[in-house]
Amino acid sequence: MVKSLVSSILIFVAFYSSYAQNWADDVHSYARPNEVRVKHVHLDWTVNFEKKKIEGFAVLTLERFNQSSSLMLDTKDLEIKSAEISADRVKFTTTKFQLGETDKTLGTPLEIQLAQDTKFVRISYSTSPQASGLQWLTPDQTVGKKFPFMYSQAQAIHARSFIPLQDSPQIRITYTATVRTPREMIAVMSAEGNLQSIKSRNGIYRFRMQRPIPPYLIAIAVGNLAFKSLGKRCGVFAEPEVIQKAATEFADTEKMMQSAERLYGPYRWGRYDILVLPPAFPFGGMENPVLTFVTPTIIAGDKSLVSVIAHELAHSWSGNLVTNATWRDFWLNEGFTTYIERRIIESIYGRNRSEMESMLGKQNLIEELKSLPASDQILHIDLKGRDPDDAFSSVPYEKGALFLRWLEQRFGRSRFDPFLKKYFNTHSFQSITTQTFVNFLKKNLIETYPGIVSIEEVNEWLEKPGIPKNAPNPYSENFARVENLAKSFVEGKISAKQISTKEWSTHEWLHFLRAMPEKLSFEKMEELDKAFKLTNTGNSEIIFQWLIMSIRNNYEPARNRLKEFLTNVGRRKFVRPLYVELVKTPDGKKFAKEIYSVARKGYHPITQASIDAIVGF
Numbered sequence: 001m002v003k004s005l006v007s008s009i010l011i012f013v014a015f016y017s018s019y020a021q022n023w024a025d026d027v028h029s030y031a032r033p034n035e036v037r038v039k040h041v042h043l044d045w046t047v048n049f050e051k052k053k054i055e056g057f058a059v060l061t062l063e064r065f066n067q068s069s070s071l072m073l074d075t076k077d078l079e080i081k082s083a084e085i086s087a088d089r090v091k092f093t094t095t096k097f098q099l100g101e102t103d104k105t106l107g108t109p110l111e112i113q114l115a116q117d118t119k120f121v122r123i124s125y126s127t128s129p130q131a132s133g134l135q136w137l138t139p140d141q142t143v144g145k146k147f148p149f150m151y152s153q154a155q156a157i158h159a160r161s162f163i164p165l166q167d168s169p170q171i172r173i174t175y176t177a178t179v180r181t182p183r184e185m186i187a188v189m190s191a192e193g194n195l196q197s198i199k200s201r202n203g204i205y206r207f208r209m210q211r212p213i214p215p216y217l218i219a220i221a222v223g224n225l226a227f228k229s230l231g232k233r234c235g236v237f238a239e240p241e242v243i244q245k246a247a248t249e250f251a252d253t254e255k256m257m258q259s260a261e262r263l264y265g266p267y268r269w270g271r272y273d274i275l276v277l278p279p280a281f282p283f284g285g286m287e288n289p290v291l292t293f294v295t296p297t298i299i300a301g302d303k304s305l306v307s308v309i310a311h312e313l314a315h316s317w318s319g320n321l322v323t324n325a326t327w328r329d330f331w332l333n334e335g336f337t338t339y340i341e342r343r344i345i346e347s348i349y350g351r352n353r354s355e356m357e358s359m360l361g362k363q364n365l366i367e368e369l370k371s372l373p374a375s376d377q378i379l380h381i382d383l384k385g386r387d388p389d390d391a392f393s394s395v396p397y398e399k400g401a402l403f404l405r406w407l408e409q410r411f412g413r414s415r416f417d418p419f420l421k422k423y424f425n426t427h428s429f430q431s432i433t434t435q436t437f438v439n440f441l442k443k444n445l446i447e448t449y450p451g452i453v454s455i456e457e458v459n460e461w462l463e464k465p466g467i468p469k470n471a472p473n474p475y476s477e478n479f480a481r482v483e484n485l486a487k488s489f490v491e492g493k494i495s496a497k498q499i500s501t502k503e504w505s506t507h508e509w510l511h512f513l514r515a516m517p518e519k520l521s522f523e524k525m526e527e528l529d530k531a532f533k534l535t536n537t538g539n540s541e542i543i544f545q546w547l548i549m550s551i552r553n554n555y556e557p558a559r560n561r562l563k564e565f566l567t568n569v570g571r572r573k574f575v576r577p578l579y580v581e582l583v584k585t586p587d588g589k590k591f592a593k594e595i596y597s598v599a600r601k602g603y604h605p606i607t608q609a610s611i612d613a614i615v616g617f
């Protein structure tokens, strides 16, 4: 009797745990993973540059927990042609489907009727030329100017604009794909198969991602691409015109991998390659597994901006191996990654450089907090009814990294480093919530080494606005020197020419420029420009800072450069603040509208949405 009770409890537990994998409440997805879960996706795509459409089908492999329920998917601007079901993946029969009401941010739920024995669903569809997760570039938007280019950017909730699926980061899937492109073009994806693409160059490409990933990590790019190896397991893809420069800039990639592995355990994804996109790419980088996507604006010629590579590589642990379960847990991805990024930088380029980058990061955070409502200053942010793209800020990045650095300082690296390594091993290939992290932190640090950190302190970091009073203060000797020089220059005690900048890295330049007061006279601006050729610098971070200053001070000689920058570069981090600064004056607003009317068509939908809200469209 007791025995049978125990065994039925065991059976129940076994059944229940497969069925109730504690799904988090994801306000950004229509999926009902507790009823049916997609496990694998096969894509068969034709990339049509004339129509700016991907056409083809997706076959979804299902795991069903409730035999009577239908399948609910996320879609956005997709044209659904048919839905078919199958028990064996061989014989498919047509089934009923229904598109629900469209939400501007979330898109349109797609409900598909299933039969008792259904294990596979095939959906034939095509994307819209306006798909929010794709950008179609004309040849003149590329470096080579001969071939068009197309790429995807699925994070946070744009995978649904090119694949009908359960678009929630807690649903992990494997995928395979067959991609057909114009014959002379190359397709690459966030999967195995990219080196094969380069070798065959025949217009039909096959890919396979065998490790379970969240849907926002599915990615594709098609263009005229070349490849250069950087080591046994890493390399770079780019247009042939930039491949050599890119390879030189990213030469330290293998070293970075080894440094991350020493800290947090083996790299689990096979290869790590980098794809350099055309300048319209809206982000610095995107951690697509096996193939990080980056903006060409980090190629400075002196490796000074490669922290973006360290960052995207770090996501191979924080983000891709251990994933935020919902977008309110985004700080688990970005805070951890920013912290690890700086650990990698420290180990390769030294503490001095990582401290400068930490200081610049904290400055950004403090600056941004001034204009953020309290509710957006919280790491464990409430995103109900909001577009994750609109809530994007440096809070999850820099406040998240400060929190981890604070834990590191309290417990010491000898305890904190093994703790993080264990965190990644324990949750590898899982999607977790902030609560799961807190439980793990309690058990493995707070209670293991009592009397060091209280749960109330942790709670303040995670649930309260602002920066806690005892937050870490990164410090750099170099920056202190630069500040003094900036002060002397502003006060007229020294001239620009007297400042010895020979040893300065990009970081010191940035700190120097940021140390200037909001208002500088034309003479001082001109003096800086003449001494340091700032208007002509090719370093994207420095020119950005200089252009911000030029707008604030109405510095006419930089106007053409500003126009050129805004029409060539689509990286949102640069473009958005420049427009924000411009629209502050009537004259600037006129200039902004003039530039935007030309530049808009070259921006990614994400950048367009941000700038529309500033300039008006």
Ligand code: BES
Binding pocket: 155, 156, 282, 283, 284, 285, 286, 287, 307, 308, 311, 312, 315, 334, 392, 397, 573
């Ligand atoms: N995963 C992010 C980019 C992202 C975040 C895309 C949210 C869409 C929604 C990526 O890892 C990232 O953080 N990129 C940064 C660079 C980094 C060095 C701070 C960027 O693009 O600025």
Ligand code: ZN
Binding pocket: 311, 315, 333, 334, 337
């Ligand atoms: Zn990131």
